[in-house]
Amino acid sequence: MIDGKSPRNKRVVVVGAGLGGLAAAASLRAEGFEVRIVEKNDRIGGKLNFREIEGYGFDLGPSIFTLPQFFESIWERAGKRMSDYVGLEKVTPHWRNFFEDGVVLDLYEEMDRMKAELAKLPGDPETLWKQFEAFLAYGREQYALVDEGYFREGLDNLWEMLRYYGWRLIFKMDHRHSMSESIANHFEEEHLRRIFEYFIKYVGSSAVDAPGYMNLMPLIQFDYGLWYVKGGMYNLARGLGRLLDHIGVTVSLDSEVASIDRNGRRVTGVTLASGETIAADYVVCNMEVIPAYRKLLSEPPAFLQKLKKFAPACSGIVLHLGTDRIYDQLAHHNFFFSKNQHKHFDTVFKQGKLPEDPTIYLVAPTRTDPSKAPAGHDNLKILPHIPPIDPDKPLTHDDYVALKDRVIDKLERMGLTDLRKHIVVEDLLTPVDIERMYYSNRGSIYGVVSDWKLNQAFKAPKQSSKYKNLYFTGGSVNPGGGMPMAVLSGQKVCDRILKQEGRSS
Numbered sequence: 465m466i467d468g469k470s471p472r473n474k475r476v477v478v479v480g481a482g483l484g485g486l487a488a489a490a491s492l493r494a495e496g497f498e499v500r501i502v503e504k505n506d507r508i509g510g511k512l513n514f515r516e517i518e519g520y521g522f523d524l525g526p527s528i529f530t531l532p533q534f535f536e537s538i539w540e541r542a543g544k545r546m547s548d549y550v551g552l553e554k555v556t557p558h559w560r561n562f563f564e565d566g567v568v569l570d571l572y573e574e575m576d577r578m579k580a581e582l583a584k585l586p587g588d589p590e591t592l593w594k595q596f597e598a599f600l601a602y603g604r605e606q607y608a609l610v611d612e613g614y615f616r617e618g619l620d621n622l623w624e625m626l627r628y629y630g631w632r633l634i635f636k637m638d639h640r641h642s643m644s645e646s647i648a649n650h651f652e653e654e655h656l657r658r659i660f661e662y663f664i665k666y667v668g669s670s671a672v673d674a675p676g677y678m679n680l681m682p683l684i685q686f687d688y689g690l691w692y693v694k695g696g697m698y699n700l701a702r703g704l705g706r707l708l709d710h711i712g713v714t715v716s717l718d719s720e721v722a723s724i725d726r727n728g729r730r731v732t733g734v735t736l737a738s739g740e741t742i743a744a745d746y747v748v749c750n751m752e753v754i755p756a757y758r759k760l761l762s763e764p765p766a767f768l769q770k771l772k773k774f775a776p777a778c779s780g781i782v783l784h785l786g787t788d789r790i791y792d793q794l795a796h797h798n799f800f801f802s803k804n805q806h807k808h809f810d811t812v813f814k815q816g817k818l819p820e821d822p823t824i825y826l827v828a829p830t831r832t833d834p835s836k837a838p839a840g841h842d843n844l845k846i847l848p849h850i851p852p853i854d855p856d857k858p859l860t861h862d863d864y865v866a867l868k869d870r871v872i873d874k875l876e877r878m879g880l881t882d883l884r885k886h887i888v889v890e891d892l893l894t895p896v897d898i899e900r901m902y903y904s905n906r907g908s909i910y911g912v913v914s915d916w917k918l919n920q921a922f923k924a925p926k927q928s929s930k931y932k933n934l935y936f937t938g939g940s941v942n943p944g945g946g947m948p949m950a951v952l953s954g955q956k957v958c959d960r961i962l963k964q965e966g967r968s969s
């Protein structure tokens with residue numbers, strides 16, 4: 465029993481210690497459940513992961529922390545304060561954007577600085593500023609709408625959305641236009657169009673295929689800040705681990721789940737690869753929905769076919785470089801834009817091919833945290849988005865290496881002079897590694913793709929349609945990928961289980 469909550473004498477087993485699994489475990493324990501997490505890897509965090517190589521500290525997964533309120537609520541529910549476990553610091557500027565025509569533009573949370581940046585662009589500064597303000601006002605309206613229902617109530621499908629929002633779903637939520645069309649309706653200026661389209665990075669999808677209301681994403685940064693986890697992103701996992709320890713969640717590492725066991729329409733627990741069985745009243749699965757139904761439940765092809773619309777978001781090559789010099793022109797977060805971003809989206813998301821000229825995300829964390837590289841050296845993480853693995857036409861390692869070379873060529877061309885010559889440490893993760901490390905669906909980085917035509921930007925529901933006491937959490941269920949969404953899904957799974965138990969949260 466913790467903090468006055470009555471014990472429920474109910475056991476929950478959580479499969480996977482990614483952020484969704486950790487958030488679900490903490491929330492359920494805070495509500496009095498007996499909780500055990502079983503994780504196949506030797507550490508918690510899932511894609512929130514790190515690697516130390518010769519004095520360089522690389523965050524292998526997320527590097528941008530947003531929406532702190534969705535993390536703070538995990539600690540609040542357990543009667544604790546997040547700030548006692550995890551330190552956050554603001555990152556300024558948010559992003560630096562590099563274009564092939566030489567334009568460099570920063571994004572600032574401080575509106576006076578943002579306004580000054582816009583004056584660097586071609587066109588009348590006052591007009592650009594008015595368009596920028598109008599775009600933020602529209603994004604803020606979309607954020608408020610999506611936040612009050614889809615996020616806060618944990619809505620899971622069109623029917624729940626209609627019941628909650630009524631006419632506002634049809635007339636207020638921007639789904640008539642694509643994200644990209646709504647951006648074009650607000651801005652004529654090409655650089656701004658490209659920058660705001662690339663906010664789709666947060667969910668690894670295409671701005672051409674995602675609905676307009678996804679333009680809420682800039683608001684996440686401008687209104688709630690962009691943060692770094694003090695000491696490195698992995699300190700978030702460490703902080704969550706300490707919380708679980710303090711409230712009494714059992715965590716078993718190096719424990720791969722081989723099957724979720726069932727009896728009719730109910731699951732009864734899990735069996736580990738070691739042969740150990742763990743009985744449970746509820747199973748919360750942080751392994752993604754499609755691999756879990758296929759591998760842990762061996763569902764028939766007809767059932768798996770129904771899940772096809774929950775196709776994977778993009779994957780990536782993740783290149784970690786230690787360099788023996790510092791590139792002073794870089795900010796903490798940088799984007800090097802494709803000459804033709806719509807072609808990039810089309811190549812990756814429609815044709816399923818490696819892009820010739822991708823938009824590239826580059827993180828240089830020493831701008832905020834010098835401890836991440838030896839003095840006078842730099843730590844660069846480079847991430848172009850690419851298609852998930854196609855099992856029918858898998859690419860070779862050489863294909864990924866060729867893309868890596870194109871990316872380095874582009875960065876050298878765009879100002880990181882002689883980058884190749886200055887590399888002293890190199891580490892490359894391909895989609896094959898990402899799939900192997902986290903069992904993500906075809907190496908997806910952000911769970912399920914947000915595509916209006918395919919799935920109306922819904923991810924899979926949190927409660928299994930087949931087994932009443934089986935729930936899913938993480939990037940493959942609503943509200944989707946990205947750290948804040950993954951932890952939100954875990955908390956909403958807890959709310960749904962409480963409802964099933966006949967108790968409200």
Ligand SMILES: Cc1cc2nc3c(=O)[nH]c(=O)nc-3n(C[C@H](O)[C@H](O)[C@H](O)COP(=O)(O)OP(=O)(O)OC[C@H]3O[C@@H](n4cnc5c(N)ncnc54)[C@H](O)[C@@H]3O)c2cc1C
Nearest residue numbers: 480482484504510511525526527528721751938939946947
């Ligand atoms: C390179 C990269 C960059 C990213 N950048 C950002 C960013 O800047 N900001 C942001 O917010 N998000 C970012 N993300 C996305 C973010 O990391 C994910 O959306 C989020 O961490 C996923 O959490 P999850 O709950 O889905 O679990 P996952 O991280 O997918 O973890 C699932 C866990 O389950 C375990 N597991 C799976 N199957 C089994 C099994 N059978 N038995 C036992 N354990 C099992 C896995 O080992 C893993 O630990 C990035 C991701 C990557 C990879």
